[in-house]
Amino acid sequence: MAEENPMVYIVEDDEAVRDSIELMMESVGQEAxxxxxxxxxLDEFANTMSGCVVTDxxxxxxxxxxxxxxxxxLGCNMPVIFxxxxxxxxxxxxxxxxxxxxFVTKPxxxxxLLDKINRALDQDAAKREFLVExxxxxxxxxxxxxxxTEVMEMMVEGNAxxxxxxxxxISERTVEIHRGRVMKKMKTHSLAELVKMVLVAKGKxxx
Numbered sequence: 001m002a003e004e005n006p007m008v009y010i011v012e013d014d015e016a017v018r019d020s021i022e023l024m025m026e027s028v029g030q031e032a033x034x035x036x037x038x039x040x041x042l043d044e045f046a047n048t049m050s051g052c053v054v055t056d057x058x059x060x061x062x063x064x065x066x067x068x069x070x071x072x073x074l075g076c077n078m079p080v081i082f083x084x085x086x087x088x089x090x091x092x093x094x095x096x097x098x099x100x101x102x103f104v105t106k107p108x109x110x111x112x113l114l115d116k117i118n119r120a121l122d123q124d125a126a127k128r129e130f131l132v133e134x135x136x137x138x139x140x141x142x143x144x145x146x147x148x149t150e151v152m153e154m155m156v157e158g159n160a161x162x163x164x165x166x167x168x169x170i171s172e173r174t175v176e177i178h179r180g181r182v183m184k185k186m187k188t189h190s191l192a193e194l195v196k197m198v199l200v201a202k203g204k205x206x207x
Contacts, residue, residue, distance in 0.1 A: 006121055008032040011041045011055040011067060012083070021054060024110050025117070038062035042070060050128060052079045052101065052120035054113075057088040068095055077127060079120035083108070130200075137201045143185050151178040152186075156195045 008025050010032060012018040018034045025032035031051075035041040038055070039062055053071070057064040068080050079101035082092045092103035101123065102116045144152060147168075154164045161175045168175075188194050199205035 005031060005050070006124065007049065007051040008117055008121075009041060009049070009051060009053045009078075010034040011038055011053065011059070011064070013037055013056060013059040017056070017083075020110075021113070024114060028114065030117075030121075038064070038067035038070075041067070045071070045074065045076070047075055047077070049076075049078060050124055052081060052117060052124055054081045054083060054117065057082055057084045057091055065091060065095055068098065068100055072099060077124070077131075079123050081113075081116055081120055083113075134200050134203075137186075137197045140186050140197075141201055144182060148178050148182050148185070151175060152182045152194070152198070155179060155182065155191065156198050 008021075008030055010018055010021050010025075012021065012034065013036055015036070018036065022032045022034045035044075037059055041053075042062075053076075055064040055067055062070075064082055068082075071078075071080065080095075080099075081101050082088075082095055082103035083106060084092045084103050085106050089103075089105060092100070096103065101120045104113050104116060141149075150168060151164060154167065159167070161172045161179070164170075165172045165175045183189060183194065186194055186197060188197065196205065
């Protein structure tokens with residue numbers, strides 16, 4: 001399923017606040033969708049959604065903290081921004097330690113919230129671009145034979161052809177042939193780029 005266009009998802013039980021954030025986003029040309037409670041949003045949630053979530057902390061039924069935990073359990077990649085009262089700041093800090101993007105305290109300036117939302121949207125776009133890149137690298141890695149994979153692993157560790165040949169019990173010429181095939185299948189001419197690709201594929205390099 002294709003990913004949806006970036007959207008700001010507003011979860012807020014106060015209708016006036018909800019409408020005001022939605023109008024603010026529309027005024028800068030950013031698509032937004034508002035929900036009166038956490039469950040309404042969860043009922044429509046899908047991992048194909050992109051953008052960010054802006055949620056109040058205190059809401060009837062499921063509060064913002066519980067919503068965040070639910071989204072984490074569902075594998076949500078979208079950044080979450082909390083809108084909090086002063087008495088909820090510690091809760092928001094705790095949420096950030098659990099992966100939330102940021103929080104803004106009421107009463108807030110519209111520009112402050114808008115700036116945080118824009119940064120969250122930028123982060124979401126960068127993360128999704130990275131995930132596409134990682135999948136492409138993993139697809140290329142899957143085309144390597146077992147021997148090519150062995151050679152590649154030793155290449156990215158900085159081993160010379162002679163060392164690779166001795167360790168694998170093959171000639172330097174055979175190593176050179178495997179190296180050439182690895183670089184061709186991985187679509188790169190640079191060892192540094194190959195190292196980066198392997199780190200990305202293994203999750204050791206993040207945006």
